[in-house]
Amino acid sequence: MIAARPASAILLAATVMLLMGCGRMSGRPTPGGESGQPASVLSFAQLYSQNCAGCHGAEGRDGAAIPLADPLYQALVSDETLRQTISNGQKGSRMPAFAQPAGGTLTAEEIEALVRGMRHSWSKPGVLSGQNPPAYAAQKNGDPQRGEQVYGAYCASCHGAVGQPPGKAGAVVDRSFLSLVSDQALRTIVIIGRPDLDAPDWRNNLPGHPMADQQITDLVAWLSAQRGGGETRTPSRRTLTEGGENR
Numbered sequence: 001m002i003a004a005r006p007a008s009a010i011l012l013a014a015t016v017m018l019l020m021g022c023g024r025m026s027g028r029p030t031p032g033g034e035s036g037q038p039a040s041v042l043s044f045a046q047l048y049s050q051n052c053a054g055c056h057g058a059e060g061r062d063g064a065a066i067p068l069a070d071p072l073y074q075a076l077v078s079d080e081t082l083r084q085t086i087s088n089g090q091k092g093s094r095m096p097a098f099a100q101p102a103g104g105t106l107t108a109e110e111i112e113a114l115v116r117g118m119r120h121s122w123s124k125p126g127v128l129s130g131q132n133p134p135a136y137a138a139q140k141n142g143d144p145q146r147g148e149q150v151y152g153a154y155c156a157s158c159h160g161a162v163g164q165p166p167g168k169a170g171a172v173v174d175r176s177f178l179s180l181v182s183d184q185a186l187r188t189i190v191i192i193g194r195p196d197l198d199a200p201d202w203r204n205n206l207p208g209h210p211m212a213d214q215q216i217t218d219l220v221a222w223l224s225a226q227r228g229g230g231e232t233r234t235p236s237r238r239t240l241t242e243g244g245e246n247r
């Protein structure tokens with residue numbers, strides 16, 4: 001999949017290192033401060049390709065997981081949320097914890113370099129100006145009953161009506177899909193869409209009718225309830241390192 005893309009020499013080299021099993025992926029401690037190459041340890045491109053590209057895509061898009069390079073996403077999310085999510089992962093999903101105290105392999109400095117690098121490379125100032133976007137995180141509890149109606153109005157056209165076969169964009173109301181994504185990831189996807197997969201953002205699910213914050217909160221409450229049975233699946237280390245599909 002990576003080979004099919006026009007990869008730069010640097011990217012190719014990074015991929016080869018990855019395939020050869022570089023120390024970072026196998027959990028060896030980083031060279032850190034003692035001797036050597038602080039500059040390369042803190043390079044955003046290198047940190048990103050070694051730790052994130054497998055799931056979030058080589059260029060921050062077209063991966064199985066959220067397209068971090070989407071300027072809408074960068075405008076919506078705070079530095080603190082980026083830092084927290086990278087450090088501690090997202091429980092109940094395949095997003096691993098990268099901070100050393102949380103069992104990961106990255107130093108606080110490296111995590112900071114990732115946050116700054118994403119901002120520098122992928123933010124686009126003004127992308128949300130005049131847009132009145134929904135808040136990144138839910139502000140209150142949602143009403144699942146109203147959420148089901150929201151699904152019918154904004155999602156069913158592409159993902160299929162409740163109780164009917166999935167639509168052309170595949171099933172979202174699907175236990176095995178829902179059991180692997182957090183409520184926040186559902187909210188994030190509904191707000192920013194998947195421009196890399198032609199999934200619309202909150203403004204264009206129903207053209208001319210941008211979704212309101214509360215509608216998204218209600219919708220996610222309903223989707224969350226469709227996981228059913230209170231079973232929580234803890235992803236295995238194997239699934240984590242494979243970095244496969246998240247749906």
Ligand code: HEC
Nearest residue numbers: 051052055065085090093094095181182185188240243246
């Ligand atoms: C094994 C796959 C995998 C790897 C590796 C991975 N991620 Fe993720 N990431 C995910 C998944 C899946 C989600 C959505 C999790 C959820 O359900 O909330 C996610 C979510 C996120 C989010 C939060 C998205 C939101 O909703 O705001 C951020 C930020 C993020 N990842 C950054 C990174 C960075 C930076 C790296 C590399 C240091 C990385 N991820 C590595 C799979 C991965």
Ligand code: HEC
Nearest residue numbers: 064154155157158169172189190194197198199200205247
């Ligand atoms: C105009 C069509 C359209 C509408 C309306 C739409 N989607 Fe999608 N959605 C897509 C497409 C296309 C994809 C990508 C499918 C693929 O390639 O896997 C997608 C993917 C998704 C995914 C999976 C994202 C991922 O990371 O794999 C989720 C979750 C999702 N949509 C939720 C929703 C919800 C909830 C709504 C209603 C608010 C909605 N969608 C409305 C077209 C649509």
